[in-house]
Amino acid sequence: MAPLKSLERQYPIIDSDFQNFCASHSIFSVEDFLIHDLYELTALAEQHPTSERLKEGITQVLGIIDNQHQPWLNGMELLEDALRNKHFLSTGFEGFDLLLRGGFREGQLTELVGPSSSGKTQCCLQAAANVAVKHMGRVVYLDTGNAFSPQRIAHFMEQISDLHFKQAKDKILQKAMSSIVCHSVFDIFAMFDLLFQLECDLRSQIDNRDYLVRLLIVDSISSLITPVLGGIGSQGRALMISAGYLLKKLAHEHNIAVLVTNHTVGGDGGFCKPALGESWKSIPHVRLLLSRNHGSSICSVSILKHPAMASGKATEFVISEF
Incomplete structure (x- = not known):
């Protein structure tokens, strides 16, 4: 809409x-x-x-x-759609994939929550590289904080590709890098414009396999929404709900895995909690908490919310140095 x-x-x-x-x-x-x-x-x-x-x-x-409004679907139709169209995309980290039983799910909105330097952007860049190389899909990356690094993505791609012939490897890397489209976005209205344009493009090119978008990344969603929240009116909350609705709509209707990042804020008892409050809490299908000790390459990820798994399950994975 x-x-x-x-x-x-x-x-x-x-x-x-x-x-x-x-x-x-x-x-x-x-x-x-x-x-x-x-x-x-x-x-x-x-x-x-x-x-x-x-x-x-x-x-x-x-x-x-x-x-x-889409027509009502019964349970069998929903199951068939999930099995036929909603595949898993590898995160690029073996332990992470094992925790999620395959990776990020197409048709779902996954949120990575964590404090600064916890590895959120690193996971986004690794996922983008992995989808472009291994799944040969297009990636749309909305960068809200000038954190997108093509050099880092190229580094990840070189690690992923196991080809021994430089010419063949260079050709694959060039095609994979070309399949990642990055937009710098600094306010929520610019994001809406890009998402509506993406929806129009997807509808008009639905039969074009070369335009098949597999992954949509917003790093970070909280930096776009936080400035419009607060105040007396409900405009900010309405914009936040609209953003969540549109991201989930794109995910479901076009079989895209949507990945967003969110920062943490102080909560009761000194514990950190995800930003954006209770209204946003119900929007992501999957919520994952990232943490990392300062200077360490080992990240911890735990499930805060998942439609098929219990909260609290956790694992560790290693972020490679550049």
């Missing part, structure tokens, strides 16, 4: 006046309608001189939502 401003060309009723009315009530996208009281919104619209046109706009948005 899209921001309201992007719908005006196709639906003239969703004009600037309608968008301004919605914005005054912290509604900026189609998804935002899902978390608002529509009866109250309609009552507020009736107080405006252009009430009839505003109510027509509300009806139009509801129609867009109805058209986006």
Whole structure:
């Protein structure tokens, strides 16, 4: 689903006046309608001189939502979809893969939580390299903190590739590096623009195997969402929920493994907890906690949340030095 401003060309009723009315009530996208009281919104619209046109706009948005709904699927259909389309992508770390029974799952949103220098970006870069080389898939990498390192990815790829002939290895590395697309993103609105463009590209090139995106990385999601949270209004929370909804929608409908990183903040009793609060907590399918002692190459990862495994299971893996 899209921001309201992007719908005006196709639906003239969703004009600037309608968008301004919605914005005054912290509604900026189609998804935002899902978390608002529509009866109250309609009552507020009736107080405006252009009430009839505003109510027509509300009806139009509801129609867009109805058209986006997918048909109900029974348990067998969901199981068949999972077995046929939702594969595992190796993380690039053997112990990590064993813990997750294969790696990051396509169709799911996986969140890596950890303090600074715990290895979150390293895991993202390793996963990107591994998917590009071993799974021969495209990777879309949204870099929010200038942490993307093509040199480090090339280093990982050289370790992954076991070819002995330099010419063949160079050809594979060149193709793999070309399959990773990195975008620098510094605010949540730029991320929305890129994700909506990605969705359009995926829909228009659904039969193009060369464009098959296997992994989408946002490093880090918290740095984009934290600046819009807080304050009196609910705009920040609505944007956060919309971002989570769109990432999960891309994952499910296009069989993409989505990987995001999140930092930690101080909690009760001096213990650290994931940032972004309770509202975000329910969004990821899988939540993993990373930790690493200062100066050590050994990382620890434990399961905070998983649809098929108990919380608390943990393992260690080694991050290679560059």
